Amino acid sequence: QKEVEQDPGPLSVPEGAIVSLNCTYSNSAFQYFMWYRQYSRKGPELLMYTYSSGNKEDGRFTAQVDKSSKYISLFIRDSQPSDSATYLCAMSGRGYQKVTFGTGTKLQVIP
Amino acid sequence: DTAVSQTPKYLVTQMGNDKSIKCEQNLGHDTMYWYKQDSKKFLKIMFSYNNKELIINETVPNRFSPKSPDKAHLNLHINSLELGDSAVYFCASSFREKLFFGSGTQLSVL
Numbered sequence: 001q002k003e004v005e006q007d008p009g010p011l012s013v014p015e016g017a018i019v020s021l022n023c024t025y026s027n028s029a030f031q032y033f034m035w036y037r038q039y040s041r042k043g044p045e046l047l048m049y050t051y052s053s054g055n056k057e058d059g060r061f062t063a064q065v066d067k068s069s070k071y072i073s074l075f076i077r078d079s080q081p082s083d084s085a086t087y088l089c090a091m092s093g094r095g096y097q098k099v100t101f102g103t104g105t106k107l108q109v110i111p
Numbered sequence: 112d113t114a115v116s117q118t119p120k121y122l123v124t125q126m127g128n129d130k131s132i133k134c135e136q137n138l139g140h141d142t143m144y145w146y147k148q149d150s151k152k153f154l155k156i157m158f159s160y161n162n163k164e165l166i167i168n169e170t171v172p173n174r175f176s177p178k179s180p181d182k183a184h185l186n187l188h189i190n191s192l193e194l195g196d197s198a199v200y201f202c203a204s205s206f207r208e209k210l211f212f213g214s215g216t217q218l219s220v221l
Contacts (some may be wrong), residue, residue: 010150032208043115043201043212044154086152091210098159098167099210103150 003027006089006102015111019076023089023102026070030091030100033065035074038086038104045088048074079109114138116203117213124192125221131188132216133198134202142166144210145177146201154201160185192220 006023014021021035032051036044048063050056050072056063062075072091076083089102117134124130136143144167145157159167160179174190185202197220202213 034208036210038152041215043203044210045212046209049209050211071198088152088154090210098156099208101154101155104154106152 001026002028002103003100004089004091004102005071007105008103010106010108012108012110013079015079015081015109017079017109019074019079019083019107019109021074021076021087021089021105021107023072024070025072025091025100027093027100028067028070028093029093032092032098033063033072034090034099035061036088036101038088041084044088073076076107079107081109081111115202115204115211115213117200117216119216120214121217121219123219123221126192126194128192129188129190130192130218131186132200132218134185134187134201134213136183136202136204136208136211137210139205140204141182142205143179143182144203144205145185145187146203146212148199148201148215150198155165158185158187170214189218192218194220196220 004025035048037047038044053067060077064073086104088104092099115136142161148154158177163179199215203210
């Protein structure tokens with residue numbers, strides 16, 4: 001079993017839809033939770049970052065962490081075609097130098 | 112001005128050859144990494160250097176040798192390339208847990 005599980009998709013939604021992306025994990029030592037967005041033929045870029053449990057909102061994006069269930073989510077409101085990319089969840093423990101990634105979910109937003 | 116830059120962007124080579132990928136960051140970060148991304152987009156850490164010192168060495172074949180001449184540079188040399196080495200290799204630097212990636216080197220071994 002992988003430390004971090006993520007549905008690879010692909011996920012196809014119409015423009016304006018609310019998108020929900022999720023990851024589960026098994027390592028209870030994880031404390032830092034991130035979402036990276038990767039466009040085709042580009043490197044991943046940090047989208048959202050949360051520490052421990054709770055919610056964090058940034059514009060159309062909301063990250064949620066539920067440490068009791070070992071479950072994290074990224075919500076995208078009013079999705080746009082420019083949101084079409086692969087979304088990778090990532091997490092690390094206190095030392096935070098070793099970041100473990102999920103396999104990524106490919107999202108396509110159709111105009 | 113590119114924050115993390117790696118060269119070359121594409122590398123096509125024959126099995127058995129030796130090749131190098133170079134990486135430079137101008138963010139002033141102390142820690143740099145090499146990650147490997149396979150065809151299914153799975154991103155796996157290979158090496159991590161902190162201020163020129165190796166701190167993470169995942170189970171990577173000895174044919175892969177990283178070198179950090181200073182904290183702004185981290186190069187990756189690969190000996191005796193194999194078909195299974197074909198992947199996209201990403202260099203990254205970090206500030207705490209936040210990673211900043213280069214644009215990747217797509218390595219194709221024929």
